[in-house]
Amino acid sequence: MVCCLALTLAVILIEHVYGRPPLHPLPMKDGCYMVSPELKLFRVEGEAIILSFPKFIRVLAVRNIGTPDSKYFITKDDGVGDVAYDGEGRVQHHNKQLWFLPAQPSDSGEYVCTYRNETYCVTGRMSLHVYESSSVDMKKLSYPIPAIVGERLTFKCPYLSDFNKTDSLIEWYKGSSLTTIQLGLEGSFSQDKGNLVIPAVKESHAGLYTCQLKVPINDQEYKVSRVFLLRVRDLAIPTSTTVPDPSTTSNPGLINKSSYSTVHTPVIQPPVIVSPLNGTIYESLHGSGLEMFCKVFTGCQMANSTVVTWLVNGQSVELSYLDERALQGGRRVTRVSEGCQIELRLVVIAMTEEDVMTELKCVTQNQGGGQEVVTQLKLEDSTFTWLVVAVVAVSCFLTVVSVFLYVLLKPYRKKKMDYFLARQNSTF
Known part of the structure; x- marks a missing residue:
């Protein structure tokens, strides 16, 4: 009974420590x-x-x-x-x-x-x-993509793994009228293995983007397309400015030094990633699920406008190779001492060899600045896991054998002791 209980506890411990959650x-x-x-x-x-x-x-x-x-x-x-x-x-x-x-x-x-x-x-x-193609609102078909002015952005045409496709045949368009994007124009756009790359995002880049290609199925070609809605934010930090105070003079053209007043804009503190730490490695067994949390501390007045997201190899989860095996969501804001904490969950349904050394980033940004933390995925070596199970099993086996031998030899020892005492009594 004790052996079975110990073995069960060992298996439960291994499941929770090494990333295999109970079903x-x-x-x-x-x-x-x-x-x-x-x-x-x-x-x-x-x-x-x-x-x-x-x-x-x-x-x-x-x-x-x-x-x-x-x-x-x-x-x-x-x-x-x-x-x-x-x-x-x-x-x-x-x-x-x-x-x-x-x-x-x-x-x-x-x-x-x-x-x-x-x-x-x-x-x-x-x-x-x-x-219907004649009445469709392209925004209803679009995947929302947030971006910040100045960042490098890579669009990947998603959810095409079921099709027989060639990256060179993917065409990109901007706007609902499907205007062809001129690659290399003023360095605004380029294409890399079928992906659309914007080296430095500008506010003018905001809008709808469509990737389109033709795929062969049963000796016929069919059109397939995906739509994105790019939202661009300019997170320039406001500073204190000095402006003339019109109330100090009746003639705006005659403004002296004493007629200036200073308007102080509150300094917004950048968000801070509390967890995970930079360089963290998440390990899990092959086929096991993995749950990760990005926790960010910020002022409560800035919690709603603070962006927190996970990136997979520099891309959003939806546009990465993990799009069909990972889920991002469950954003939660809780009040803590001297501020608020934002928590965003990332779940990988099942780990595979493809995930070895995958780079995960937790990125956060608001008007005060930003921060990112780099982590990695790694497959856990199952040898150590089974070694732990084997050690526990052997320990249980030796315990059972010891108890069995003790019970078996106890009557023999008692009989031998009685014979020795009897001899002593007769001699005396």
């Missing part, structure tokens, strides 16, 4: 476990859409449910009855994906992906909204 139970409905809904998709008609369910697939992988040959069913819940799809026609079902070649406004709705075997039934949901 939370999933809610159940109509006999099926329900995965939390996927992010909503907003697209425009006439383009190819591949509907996948990354959260759903991750839940199955983490719980070791399903095999490469497992069957998945994707249906559309239209409120009357589920509509199933096959592998032919305009809408095609391919294993864990649904292809729209091309999409139409009538494709808008709720889609359900189901995995079922003799033991488990798991479902995932996703909402899709397809706009």
Whole structure:
């Protein structure tokens, strides 16, 4: 009993220390476990859409449910009855994906992906909204991107991993009228491996950007596009200024030295990153989840205007290679002594070899200035973990053997002691 308890505590300790959180139970409905809904998709008609369910697939992988040959069913819940799809026609079902070649406004709705075997039934949901091209508001399709005047910004055309694409075929446009961006014009824009690069952001760069390409599917070409809305902020620090005081003279043209008054603008303190520390390395086992928090201290009056964000290899989480395996959010502001603390969470669903030495930055900025802290991801060597388990298991085994031998030899020792005492008594 003691051995089992010690082994259980060791496993729990390893899970929490080395980044493997306990699996939370999933809610159940109509006999099926329900995965939390996927992010909503907003697209425009006439383009190819591949509907996948990354959260759903991750839940199955983490719980070791399903095999490469497992069957998945994707249906559309239209409120009357589920509509199933096959592998032919305009809408095609391919294993864990649904292809729209091309999409139409009538494709808008709720889609359900189901995995079922003799033991488990798991479902995932996703909402899709397809706009008509003649009435679409580009801002509704856009991914918001914040930027600061002077910073270097790299746009990556996201959510294209399901398509067979070539980076050189990605074209970039600015504005809702799809005006082609002139690369290299006055050093404003350049392109690197299909990414749009702005070496130094200006206020004039704010606005809508579209990346567009044609992808081959079933020997045909289909258009695919993504839209960004770039918001630019100028965080110049205000300083004290000296201005003439018109109340001291009736003639503005006759202003002497004594008629000046000084207007003092309060000095805004820059935010300070409390956690993590610069150079922190986050370690986790392969396939395990990892949760990180960026904690920033600032004045409470500046809390709402203080920007806090995570960057992956210098890019926003949504535009990085981690976009399908990482979630950023849960911003929380709490009042502490002499100020407020802002907390922003970053969750990596499952670590892989691809994440080794990935650079994560916590960046914060307000009108008083900014700060950034650089951290790294690293895969934990499972050898030490299993060594700990092995040591605990061997200790438990030796304890059980010792107790067994003690119980086994105790009657023999008692009998031998009685015989020795009897001999002494007879001799005496």
